[in-house]
Amino acid sequence: FLPAWCMERYPRAVKKILDDGHEIGHHHYLHEHANTMSAEEERYWFQRSKEVIISMTGQPPRGYRLATYRFSRNTLDILIDEGIRYDASLMGDDVPYAIANTRGRTYEIPSHYGLDDWPHYQFSRDFNTLMPIKSTRQACEVFQEEFDAAWEFGGLWVSVWHPFLSGRLARASAIRKLISYMHDKGSVWFATLEEIADYLAELERTGQWHPRIDQLPYYLDPIPELGEVEAENAT
């Protein structure tokens, strides 16, 4: 998941990622916060980033992750209109599920903050994230525990690693060791999220899986049950 602005500035990195067989997902233009935008703005940036992806990778994006997971009330409409096959911005389960509204649905392939390098490595006055930076041993302990549990129960493990955090020599080195550990443990499918979405669709088509479906948005207005208070109090 690359912000399109980064792709425009670093075409050689994009090429290298594609040459290595990776998928490039839609991550907006410059890490916009979708939930503070109008529907028009969000759609504008979606389109603009999509065009960058098409022109640089030769195909439209299949997957989507919002900057800092800020899913808006309009996001799902856009994903459905655009035929995005999976979203990876929510954290509602340990396994894939579906998100739907009156227009249609898409898959949700969830991650988790424990698998994101941000809570482990980020220290920044500008972001007001003043947290004690972990050693790679402490961070990878969390990553590996999550992996071991996913392995034991047959689940999903999706990392969210930022180049300016996990790209440090010591941290990248630790990741390499962690991936070796996964390979050695065996019975693990290393896949792009697109391949996972393909697999989910096949499972559904053949009736082997019926995803849990989350209807969105949870509420458009303040929760209606809460509104009854004023009504009752007014009587």
Next chain:
Amino acid sequence: FLPAWCMERYPRAVKKILDDGHEIGHHHYLHEHANTMSAEEERYWFQRSKEVIISMTGQPPRGYRLATYRFSRNTLDILIDEGIRYDASLMGDDVPYAIANTRGRTYEIPSHYGLDDWPHYQFSRDFNTLMPIKSTRQACEVFQEEFDAAWEFGGLWVSVWHPFLSGRLARASAIRKLISYMHDKGSVWFATLEEIADYLAELERTGQWHPRIDQLPYYLDPIPELGEVEAENAT
């Protein structure tokens, strides 16, 4: 302790909890903050949640825990009026005690932030809890140390675990191991808080225990001793 709004939305989860022999305590309607409400509002939400508990569990709630432990100046009045047999919102001791005011009293079965999964696992921009997420090994070290000390000295150990935090695969797995550890150590009474309240009442009835009694509220006004300053300075 389930917010009643969650019970209404997830009746199957409620049924499963009851079928497994667990007690469901009163945790307000939708995690309201009692100490920022009027007495009327707090009482309204108390009643409304109580009705959900009665209709879904077949009996009124025996125990109570406030959302984020925010005990208000009116909470104890409500608990006494409603015949709630124990509160579990305060952290004033390692062992049960009683809280009382001029109207009556109830038991306090305290927990502690160290036994709450929040400080160990929570990372949220919306809650401004930007903390490095712990591994289950690090979190369970705290839980187990507290258990071992309660075991050694004959104390109380009350966990506060949230489904969206401790319900992750790796964390639930670690909890299972921790509970096995407790079983193996032996001489442990696994009980609902209701059973503990029953036991405390029996101990009191037979004169074997005289609880420490905290008179509430500590102060209705600014602490009177402090008020003397102005008086003295005025002379």
Next chain:
Amino acid sequence: FLPAWCMERYPRAVKKILDDGHEIGHHHYLHEHANTMSAEEERYWFQRSKEVIISMTGQPPRGYRLATYRFSRNTLDILIDEGIRYDASLMGDDVPYAIANTRGRTYEIPSHYGLDDWPHYQFSRDFNTLMPIKSTRQACEVFQEEFDAAWEFGGLWVSVWHPFLSGRLARASAIRKLISYMHDKGSVWFATLEEIADYLAELERTGQWHPRIDQLPYYLDPIPELGEVEAENAT
């Protein structure tokens, strides 16, 4: 170091502390923040707390620690006027030193945040200290490392432990083990701060020690060197 208001409310705890041979230091009345008070207010609360100490311990306080280490511009004047023999509110060194102004001087017996249980165990929404609570193993690792270094180089180790933090069963248990460790290591003087102040005075009297002296306040006004900017820019 007990706030005098706590002493008034818990006379049995005070008696028990004195019976065990401990010293009770001056810790203000109710954890006031001296550096946000006028000189008159600070002096008022000093006197009022001093009277409680005299009436409950039979002698005036010898030592002083400010609530949350908030030394004010007037604090040293008060300490000198009142004949306080040592302060324990500052963190300017690993070993005792002296603080002085034009009126006189007193000893500073410094502590450090690493030896305070606050950064290790405190989690509070009201104090905005949203930190992952440590296990006792992790907290005592810091305490013991500091002890081992003080032992190796012949330094000072002063704990700052709060009853509502370190008084939990597991933590008090861990402290007991840490103190045993210190005893077993040997060549350690376990002393009240008063005894340390006596010893410092004796070392000075016999010419064996010349304390480093910090002149206070560091600056009454904005640092004068910085003021030159405007002067130079104005020319």
Next chain:
Amino acid sequence: FLPAWCMERYPRAVKKILDDGHEIGHHHYLHEHANTMSAEEERYWFQRSKEVIISMTGQPPRGYRLATYRFSRNTLDILIDEGIRYDASLMGDDVPYAIANTRGRTYEIPSHYGLDDWPHYQFSRDFNTLMPIKSTRQACEVFQEEFDAAWEFGGLWVSVWHPFLSGRLARASAIRKLISYMHDKGSVWFATLEEIADYLAELERTGQWHPRIDQLPYYLDPIPELGEVEAENAT
């Protein structure tokens, strides 16, 4: 890197540092935040600190690190005008690179927050850095992991250690052990940043190294690509 105001107050410490063969870099006058200053102010303080360095060390500063890494839009102009041979305020890489603008360029010898003692040891109400203080074992684990990775891949390791944090007995002791570890590991060049800058210049002169060059400032105005939105929306 010493603030010049500190040098003026502690001339004996400056002499000791120089006698031991260390380099003293430019660290502004009193830890000013350059990115909140006008160009004139930043230059004023640069000059004033430079004069202190010349008078106390006998030569002008060769290197520069901004207080809390707050590089301003004017900083590079000043560094070029003053002939500063390297900056050490940025974190853009694991290895040295160059920063340039239309006037010229200088070397960047980057450090990293993981190598700064601040995220590991700092706890301060005044700075709002309420973080659980690490043990030296936990902090040095981060330092050593970074060192081991730099060693394995042939990289750079630059510590940022503050006397009031890393100068505590236990921490200084742990640093001594860490440096011994580095010595024992072998094939390590312990160098001042000035020596590294000399070496980089030699590598460039002999054509053995072509540094990556970062053009600064990244943007003078809001990122121009973002400005197109309004333009497009206006049509």
